[in-house]
Amino acid sequence: MSHYRELKQECYEANLLLPKFGLVDLTFGNVSVLDREQAVFGIKPSGVDYAKLTPEDIVVVDLEGKQVEGKLRPSSDTATHRRLFLAFSDIASVVHSHSRNAVSFAQAGRAIPCLGTTHADYFYGEVPVTRPMTTAEIEGSYEWETGNVIVERFKGLDPLEMPGVLVHGHGPFAWGPSGAKAVENAFALEIVAEMALNALQINPQAEPLAQCLIDKHFLRKHGAGAYYGQKG
Amino acid sequence: MSHYRELKQECYEANLLLPKFGLVDLTFGNVSVLDREQAVFGIKPSGVDYAKLTPEDIVVVDLEGKQVEGKLRPSSDTATHRRLFLAFSDIASVVHSHSRNAVSFAQAGRAIPCLGTTHADYFYGEVPVTRPMTTAEIEGSYEWETGNVIVERFKGLDPLEMPGVLVHGHGPFAWGPSGAKAVENAFALEIVAEMALNALQINPQAEPLAQCLIDKHFLRKHGAGAYYGQKG
């Protein structure tokens, strides 16, 4: 029997949250879940329909990039996930979606400004966008280099305070301490993208929130002083 | 047995209208319902999934802010609700949502102009937006102060004629004489926000309705001369 049954189950369930939250069309998108002790992660197989996905289909890959379980090919974005797991030591799940409003910001090459408290509840400041990738990066190990431009953009940023990013001309990646939480962050990213897009239509000069209000909302939900939700 | 069974039931049912009307995502949003005689209100517990909410989960808080029934923490926005119940003597329910188009106006820092009769059927003029909160307010009793900036903005306004507001950079609050009616007002606020956003895209110089047309529509549905709907 598989050593990775629980990991695959969590990864399977997190992948199914993508269509549930309306974050994917067709076979786009994928979620990975990491077992940092065993240094392996489960990830969606490439191009498989969500309606037909089973826990057994989840592919297990180690942090060196070697496939250790599963008959199917892993997601073509596997190297990006792996790069993020190696760079961001406190995350346990990565989500890539093509959710429409977040993609729109990525295609516009614009960060999502922090215009409201919904945003600040999840993202501690503007959601950054990477620089465009170079020809060498695109023609080289493209998916690994996609992870690299994210990591480069996060110099000075804490991935737990900013659990998402837009890859320039491509789309969003989000992450978190579990599969379910990473997908929730991906969903929040889509919502705040929609609201920011609309707010900028209403008022192109809309101002980002004051820092103290960002602090208030982010810290109301995160860290030692959090008081949102029920005690753990 | 609880003294507040009916109150909790009404509050529970009103909270379930939020996802039914598409006004909330995730665990965002909350409805409170007041029993003004007993000087207590029921409110959604903080961070609880709507799909798992039960009438027993509703937290009962008195108008001094003391929790008088319920095992769960009340919504983190409880003090805002309480402030509104104290200031607006004719309302019996408050709704806070993160509905997307209303939030977009709040993030844009713009009132929703009264561009059409759908708006005037529910809101007697433009839906106001509060001023940004000060650092002292944000770092102080934030949720109570959120209520205060709403109350400040309503000097000279009648909360029954204007059953909603946008908190700057945050989102909408709405209210009414019952839980169901307050949620209906929150839903109407979202609809008129969407229509105003689109109308301003089509014609940035779109003019507010003439006052006599606002009068006509608002008074067709409200007050002694109302003739919309069936006799009570």
Added chain:
Amino acid sequence: MSHYRELKQECYEANLLLPKFGLVDLTFGNVSVLDREQAVFGIKPSGVDYAKLTPEDIVVVDLEGKQVEGKLRPSSDTATHRRLFLAFSDIASVVHSHSRNAVSFAQAGRAIPCLGTTHADYFYGEVPVTRPMTTAEIEGSYEWETGNVIVERFKGLDPLEMPGVLVHGHGPFAWGPSGAKAVENAFALEIVAEMALNALQINPQAEPLAQCLIDKHFLRKHGAGAYYGQKG
């Protein structure tokens, strides 16, 4: 037994198409169906929830405006419907909705330009918008006068070639030779409003279709030379 059983049934069914097509929120909107021989029309009662509507609830009103059957009050917009039935001798059903994109154009005070063949399949040219109503009209017999400004706007227009209109600052009315067809026209109006809004965002200088293309599409579906669909 009612003389109007079939009329009420058709009217009931047509009203239920409004929520089915997503054209109404809450209790907004209403459909009437005319029996021109008997000179009476059925119409939705005012403010009744679509989910609770029954065929028996349909109110029957004659062309003089007298209620001839039904215990409930007819729609507050009844006089507008009546005005249109009197003026437009070839129509048998009127629909009023608050569908969001059509309302947005009405609130913007702009006609919907005929930018594409989808539009020309249903509306033979731009969908007109009425002039704003005067104070005297608003404070007088408002709903009757609403019909009057529509009729005024249709001088020189054929209501069968242009089965819809936007009332300035209010919303769309549509009509047709049957309840089902009138609702289909209301739905087409909403779709073409959405597409026109988006097309104008992409290209504010988007040009209306050439007249010969409008002719081609409208006449492909209407009149003696029609060849769309199956033979009757």
Added chain:
Amino acid sequence: MSHYRELKQECYEANLLLPKFGLVDLTFGNVSVLDREQAVFGIKPSGVDYAKLTPEDIVVVDLEGKQVEGKLRPSSDTATHRRLFLAFSDIASVVHSHSRNAVSFAQAGRAIPCLGTTHADYFYGEVPVTRPMTTAEIEGSYEWETGNVIVERFKGLDPLEMPGVLVHGHGPFAWGPSGAKAVENAFALEIVAEMALNALQINPQAEPLAQCLIDKHFLRKHGAGAYYGQKG
């Protein structure tokens, strides 16, 4: 028994994907599927409701335009499909929809720029728009000429690398090697139209992807070097 049973079944199933993917309203839209050996194609009958469509309703037409099976009239757009099958020798299915965002670009008279990798996964560069049709073309064999302006626009383009087009002032056509794949392309076209529309709202100067990134994504999914999905 019909010689075309399988063809009609595939065509029927592909037509049902249109409402499933939200690509059609009312009776708009149609899919054809070609059997190139027998030189016939199945196509949706004109104006038939998708909910009532059966495999037996599919009309079979030969590449000369002669109806060879079926009691119903074929789609009024049949000649456009036929023109495309004759010109594009590697396609086996054509889809015409009135999907809202793609139509919006067609009505704006604008190609859909390749702003992101979602686009490049399906379309190898900007999705072209035809020139407006002349009066002679519109008043002549309109549907055949619609095919002709598409074919004219595709001089120098490979229909397999660009499996869709916008007909100016009208809407999208898409195609592919099978009914299911053609509808998938039509759906992708709608998605990329929505994302492009939004991206241009956020940043009107948004730049198309670098050619090497278009190459990377398109070729990751298509051709000999493809590595997306599972081995065939």
